[in-house]
Amino acid sequence: MRAVVMKRYGGPEVLKVEDVPEPGVEPEHRRIEVTRSGVNFADLLVREDDYLTSVPLPFVPGNEVVGRSDGERVAALMRGGGYAQVSRARLATTFPVPDDIDDETALALTLQGQSAWHLLHTVLRVRSGETVIVPAAAGGVGSLAVQLAKRAGARVVAMAGTPEKRAFAAELGADAVVDSRSGTLADDLAEAADGGADAALEMTGGDTFRATMDALAPLGRLAVYGGAATMETTIDTRELMSTGKSVQGFWLPLLYDNRHTLTEAAHDLFAAVRSGELRVPPVTVYPLTEAARAQEDLRARRTVGKVALDPGR
Numbered sequence: 647m648r649a650v651v652m653k654r655y656g657g658p659e660v661l662k663v664e665d666v667p668e669p670g671v672e673p674e675h676r677r678i679e680v681t682r683s684g685v686n687f688a689d690l691l692v693r694e695d696d697y698l699t700s701v702p703l704p705f706v707p708g709n710e711v712v713g714r715s716d717g718e719r720v721a722a723l724m725r726g727g728g729y730a731q732v733s734r735a736r737l738a739t740t741f742p743v744p745d746d747i748d749d750e751t752a753l754a755l756t757l758q759g760q761s762a763w764h765l766l767h768t769v770l771r772v773r774s775g776e777t778v779i780v781p782a783a784a785g786g787v788g789s790l791a792v793q794l795a796k797r798a799g800a801r802v803v804a805m806a807g808t809p810e811k812r813a814f815a816a817e818l819g820a821d822a823v824v825d826s827r828s829g830t831l832a833d834d835l836a837e838a839a840d841g842g843a844d845a846a847l848e849m850t851g852g853d854t855f856r857a858t859m860d861a862l863a864p865l866g867r868l869a870v871y872g873g874a875a876t877m878e879t880t881i882d883t884r885e886l887m888s889t890g891k892s893v894q895g896f897w898l899p900l901l902y903d904n905r906h907t908l909t910e911a912a913h914d915l916f917a918a919v920r921s922g923e924l925r926v927p928p929v930t931v932y933p934l935t936e937a938a939r940a941q942e943d944l945r946a947r948r949t950v951g952k953v954a955l956d957p958g959r
């Protein structure tokens with residue numbers, strides 16, 4: 647089968663399509679014939695060896711797929727092995743896809759949908775009437791988080807890096823939209839949050855983390871789930887005490903042994919699509935042979951919504 651293989655860490659040039667043996671499938675796994683592989687921001691960090699942990703080389707990147715398994719349409723989460731024609735996933739993280747949900751919608755709702763859902767409902771426990779800050783609001787996680795926060799009754803202050811992305815975030819329902827590249831981000835966010843936000847998503851680090859913390863009201867909650875600009879961000883615990891603000895981390899793989907909570911989110915995400923409360927933005931599909939270009943576009947902040955690979959091309 648064909649797969650993208652990374653034999654060393656580095657730039658996009660280290661991603662090569664090769665013929666490799668299919669992965670071994672243990673009894674606790676399902677073999678999946680992949681129709682779409684998800685491309686996620688963490689894939690770039692893994693490639694650059696700048697993620698939470700290193701991976702063993704050679705490595706097939708990719709942490710989510712949608713495809714066919716024993717005649718059933720499934721979506722699955724895994725830690726590596728997704729950029730391939732055949733993948734494997736644990737039974738615990740493989741889910742049937744309902745007939746009325748197409749493959750690309752299911753893919754968008756898998757890693758990024760689960761992340762947006764659990765950030766808002768499991769970590770931040772967003773309530774109706776609260777103000778929530780959502781970064782990269784036109785991106786994979788962000789475009790879903792804007793809509794899920796609105797569905798929970800929150801007021802959404804979104805951030806996005808271009809006028810087109812900001813217009814898209816407003817179309818998705820954001821009540822205020824701020825330029826994430828602004829030199830006055832702290833002031834812009836504070837003004838848009840008008841009296842302070844109750845909760846915030848934070849995936850960038852550095853100055854953006856600082857500006858987001860400052861835009862929180864006393865006792866506000868912030869969920870850290872990435873470090874797109876820098877992983878080196880520190881906080882003085884005396885600030886947490888004097889403001890009552892809280893910072894909680896989130897890493898989706900922590901839930902991979904908890905099938906119940908993943909299933910609950912999947913059902914709710916599918917229901918939100920069915921009811922028209924959640925719109926999955928168009929999915930941009932690259933051939934497997936262009937995985938490097940897909941990752942470069944994601945890195946350069948050129949993408950909107952979900953980025954995927956077609957292993958058949």
Ligand SMILES: NC(=O)c1ccc[n+]([C@@H]2O[C@H](COP(=O)([O-])OP(=O)(O)OC[C@H]3O[C@@H](n4cnc5c(N)ncnc54)[C@H](OP(=O)(O)O)[C@@H]3O)[C@@H](O)[C@H]2O)c1
Nearest residue numbers: 687782785786787806807826849871872874875897898947
């Ligand atoms: N912890 C977890 O379990 C988990 C799970 C899923 C995703 N994540 C994190 O969530 C974030 C979004 O992931 P995604 O896959 O949905 O990606 P995405 O939002 O589709 O794309 C990344 C977006 O981040 C924004 N950004 C801000 N600063 C950036 C920088 N220095 N470099 C590149 N992009 C920057 C850009 O939007 P603007 O141009 O609009 O600012 C860019 O389009 C990432 O940080 C990712 O690591 C974490």
